[in-house]
Amino acid sequence: MDSPFILINLKTYKEGMGSNAHRIAAAAETVAKESGVVIGIAPTFTELHPMSHHYSIPVYAQHIDPISPGAHTGHILPESVRSAGARGTLINHSERRLTLADIDACLQAARRLRLESVVCTNNDATSAAAAALGPDYVAIEPPELIGSGVSVSKADPGIIERSVNAVLGVNPNVKVLTGAGIQSGECVKIAIDLGTCGVLLASSVVKAEDPESVLRDLVSLI
Numbered sequence: 001m002d003s004p005f006i007l008i009n010l011k012t013y014k015e016g017m018g019s020n021a022h023r024i025a026a027a028a029e030t031v032a033k034e035s036g037v038v039i040g041i042a043p044t045f046t047e048l049h050p051m052s053h054h055y056s057i058p059v060y061a062q063h064i065d066p067i068s069p070g071a072h073t074g075h076i077l078p079e080s081v082r083s084a085g086a087r088g089t090l091i092n093h094s095e096r097r098l099t100l101a102d103i104d105a106c107l108q109a110a111r112r113l114r115l116e117s118v119v120c121t122n123n124d125a126t127s128a129a130a131a132a133l134g135p136d137y138v139a140i141e142p143p144e145l146i147g148s149g150v151s152v153s154k155a156d157p158g159i160i161e162r163s164v165n166a167v168l169g170v171n172p173n174v175k176v177l178t179g180a181g182i183q184s185g186e187c188v189k190i191a192i193d194l195g196t197c198g199v200l201l202a203s204s205v206v207k208a209e210d211p212e213s214v215l216r217d218l219v220s221l222i
C-alpha cells in the first residue's frame with residue numbers, strides 16, 4: 001500500500017500566505033520526515049514556486065483552467081503550474097466548481113504535463129462520475145462540512161464508505177481521499193480505515209496557532 005497522504009489546502013486564507021505559508025510548509029516537511037507520511041501543500045498560485053523551490057514536500061495547485069497556451073487572459077495555464085514546480089493539482093474544488101466537460105479537459109492537460117490530478121467531489125454519485133474520467137485521486141468533501149469544524153469522518157462516515165465503493169467499482173486504479181472538518185489523528189484514522197488513502201484539509205492546520213503540533217496529531221494514529 002502507498003504511504004498515507006495528507007494534502008493541506010491553504011485556500012486564500014490570510015493565515016496561509018507569505019511567511020505563514022513558509023511556516024506551514026516547514027512544519028509539514030518536518031512532520032513528513034519524522035512520520036513517513038506524505039504531506040503536500042496547495043498554496044495560492046503566486047506561492048507555488050517559492051514553496052516548490054524551498055521545500056521537499058510535494059506542492060499542488062488549487063485549480064487549473066482547461067486551456068492550452070494561446071490567447072487567454074486571466075486564466076491558470078496548466079503549463080505555468082507545471083513550470084512553477086507543482087507535482088499536481090486540485091480540480092473542481094467545491095469553492096472552484098467546473099463542468100464535467102471542463103474536468104475532463106483539465107484531466108487531459110494534467111496527463112499531458114504529468115501533473116497528478118485530485119478531482120474533488122461532493123457526493124458518491126459525483127465520485128463515481130469523476131472516477132470514470134481516470135484521475136489519480138478523487139477527494140470526497142461534503143460541502144456543508146467544509147470549514148465547519150465538524151469532521152466528515154465522524155459526522156458522515158457513510159459518504160466516505162459509499163464513495164470508496166463507487167470509485168473502486170468504476171476504476172480500481174483511482175485512489176480516494178476525503179476531507180471537510182478533518183482536525184485530528186482520529187479523523188485521519190477513521191478515513192483510512194474506511195478505505196481512503198488519506199485526507200484533504202485546510203482550516204485545522206492553516207488557522208492553527210501551532211501548525212506543527214496539529215500535524216503531529218494528524219499523523220499520530222497511522
Ligand SMILES: O=C(CO)COP(=O)(O)O
Pocket residue numbers: 009093141145146147148149179180181182200201202203204
Ligand atoms: O475544503 C477543504 C480542503 O480542500 C476542507 O476544508 P476544512 O479542512 O477547512 O474543512
